[in-house]
Amino acid sequence: MKRIVSLGLAAFAVLVCVLIVRTLTLHASSPDLSKLPPAPQVDxxxxxxxxxxxxxxxxxxxxxxxxxxxxxxxxxxxxxxxxxxxxxxxxxxxxxxxxxxxxxxxxxxxxxxxxxxxxxxxxxxxxxxxxxxxxxxxxxxxxxxxxxxxxxxxxxxxxxxxxxxxxxxxxxxxxxxxxxxxxxxxxxxxxxxxxxxxxxxxxxxxxxxxxxxxxxxxAVIMDYPATHGPVAVIGVSEKGMVTLKVTARSAGGHSSAPPKDTAAVTVSKAVVAINDHGFPLQYKGLTQTSLKAVAPSMPFLSRLFVANDWLFAPLLIKTIGATDQGKATLHTTTAPTMLSASPKSNVLPAVAMARINFRIAPGDTPQSVLDHARRAVGNLPVEIDIEGVAQAPSPVSSTQSASYKTLEALAADISHAPVIxxxxxxxxxxxxxxxxxxxxxxxxxxxxxxxxxxxxxxxxxxxxxxxxxxxxxxxxxxxxxxxx
Ligand SMILES: [Zn+2]
Structure with missing residues (x-):
């Protein structure tokens, strides 16, 4: 028994060491300011x-x-x-x-x-x-x-x-x-x-x-949430966008003898199903790169969580996802925006329609969003189509290129803040x-x-x-x- 306890304690000590070493060896990139042209006199x-x-x-x-x-x-x-x-x-x-x-x-x-x-x-x-x-x-x-x-x-x-x-x-x-x-x-x-x-x-x-x-x-965000201080953020990718049109049809007619589900009910069920079936929150890709880059400027404990995200990813997701803005960086967002059905209160709708706007995170595509929505509605009798021009998320630009290094150095020089x-x-x-x-x-x-x-x-x-x-x-x- 004593042996098991001491083995457990030893394992715990090793884990703590690993966590701390990983935290202390996380370094900020230090942009090279030496080659920058001097700041000009501006009128x-x-x-x-x-x-x-x-x-x-x-x-x-x-x-x-x-x-x-x-x-x-x-x-x-x-x-x-x-x-x-x-x-x-x-x-x-x-x-x-x-x-x-x-x-x-x-x-x-x-x-x-x-x-x-x-x-x-x-x-x-x-x-x-x-x-x-x-x-x-x-x-x-x-x-x-x-x-x-x-x-x-x-x-x-x-x-x-x-x-x-x-x-x-x-x-x-x-x-x-x-x-x-x-x-x-x-x-x-x-x-x-x-x-x-x-x-x-x-x-x-x-x-x-x-x-x-x-x-x-x-821009240079003066109250960056993870550090509560200034951080210059260079956008290296932008989300894509797609709007899905959800259509349900039923026999129209007088509202005095309605069927069990009118088109309005069916389309509502579909909207709720799609909305409740949101894209999973994921800590990966650019969000992860971003947070790792700013981690050296964070308080020790937060830095420890980020440096050891192999262990603390669920906690990071919970923290970042606590605000709507933070959550938007973790997945493709789902926003039902428009609903329409019967033009009159005592007329059953022959067609009911909803529009749902998605902002697509890197990794997803307009087609994968459409497939996701179709799976979410299951057997509900609705049609789902892409409306208008859909845009895939843009590719993630390099942070190793000479041009990024120049932007990074200039951003660091004007902001005196970490650049990520x-x-x-x-x-x-x-x-x-x-x-x-x-x-x-x-x-x-x-x-x-x-x-x-x-x-x-x-x-x-x-x-x-x-x-x-x-x-x-x-x-x-x-x-x-x-x-x-
Ligand atoms: Zn603009």
Whole structure:
């Protein structure tokens, strides 16, 4: 008996040793900052004036492009041309598809793969009921309290203007890139991104293949949940999306003598079955890579759990999955969004329909989501089909490439925070570039608190002048480091 107890104790001691050694040997990557170009002097005042003016162009894109007032986009383009003369002199540009802009700043060495910088021209509308919440009118571009206010200040005119400011400053100094730089700016990112797809097709048709593309999507999160401190997250993949249409049919007729299950009941049962049959929460792939990368900055106990995820994965899933946002990073999400049936309360529906929107995690596909939903409903008499265009999750970009290392070093330098790769749970124009770039990264070099996400498509969107300065500086150095 004594022997068994001491064997047990010895085994336990070994386990504790293994856990601790694994925890202590988990190291953060230390980006090499030595090769970075020095931070430039940024004319923040001019950049702020320019961003203010850009916000005043109400480039609100609509689901039906016929509703877009194209003259506003044209005016914004013409304004870019007069505001950034040196860059427009140094580069050429063209309009493709329904209004996407492709700028080409030709490099002197055609053997080098080009780079693609991205920022979209359009914005989301301002909801009528939020108008009274705005501290400054949403399209005023007011500069006050150290910020530029208005729709698009962050998403995504902040990026567009910062890239322009950076390119203009460099062109004025006579900078000549060795590597070709493309600037791709879609006109309808907020309503599906056909412009970015057109631009990618145009680049592909002429044989362009870039080393990397950089778009919006992630930032320096100042209150990163796992560390409660700042962490710069570079998006290396984004989720896909599919909408399933669920249809049930039954004999219509008067509601006074209903059958046991009307089409409305059948479709409801199907929605509940699919919703209750969610995709399993999994701690793997990018979520795991991300957390491992940030673990060295976590408190000891959390670090121990992450370093020994072979043992603690269930606990990690429980912790990350405690919030809806956290849970979304662990699986393909299921969101029933639309229901329709009879047009009148005393008429039985002949057809009842539901729509369910899924955001697809890497590893799943639109087809596997469809199969999953069909299995979930079993024998219920419903039809399930994919509606509209489905998008597979984008491939996971490299974190070992020279371009990632450059982005990582720049992000570390501006944030003084750990830099980690992450999964973008929303959609960006960047996904269209996977066919014309080795890697696609999603990162806006701004400091962002989690609660700031609300203002991005909500009220009081504003970009601080500190962030604006950081962005201009970042893009200027990125162009120099990538193409100098
Ligand atoms: Zn955007």
């Amino acid at each position: 923040t005042e001019a950049a702020a004036q320019h961003l203010s003016r850009a916000v005043q162009f109400q480039t609100v894109s609509h689901q039906d492009p016929a509703q877009d007032d194209k003259s506003i986009w044209a005016a914004q383009r013409a304004w870019l041309e007069t505001t950034y003369p040196a860059f427009h002199q140094a580069s050429s540009h063209e309009l493709v598809g329904g209004g996407a802009l492709i700028y080409q700043w030709k490099g002197s060495d055609p053997s080098l793969a080009p780079v693609i910088l991205m920022a979209h021209q359009d914005v989301v509308p301002v909801a009528e009921e939020t108008l009274n919440l705005w501290q400054a009118p949403p399209f005023s571009g007011a500069i006050r309290d150290g910020s530029v206010w208005g729709r698009g200040a962050i998403d995504d005119k902040g990026s567009l203007i910062s890239i322009m400011e950076a390119a203009e400053a460099l062109a004025r100094q006579g900078f000549k890139p060795k590597r070709t730089i493309y600037l791709v700016s879609g006109q309808d990112e907020e309503v599906g991104g056909s412009g970015a797809r057109d631009a990618a097709a145009a680049l592909k048709a002429r044989g362009v293949h870039a080393a990397y593309a950089l778009d919006e999507g992630m 790769p992450g999964l973008v749970t929303a959609a960006t124009d960047g996904r269209s570039m996977v066919s014309v770039a080795d890697d696609v990264y999603r990162f806006q070099p701004i400091q962002f608190h989690l609660k700031d996400i609300e203002m991005v498509h909500g009220a009081n969107e504003h970009l601080t002048l500190t962030n604006l300065t950081a962005m201009v500086s970042f893009y200027e150095r990125l162009i120099q480091a990538s193409a100098g």
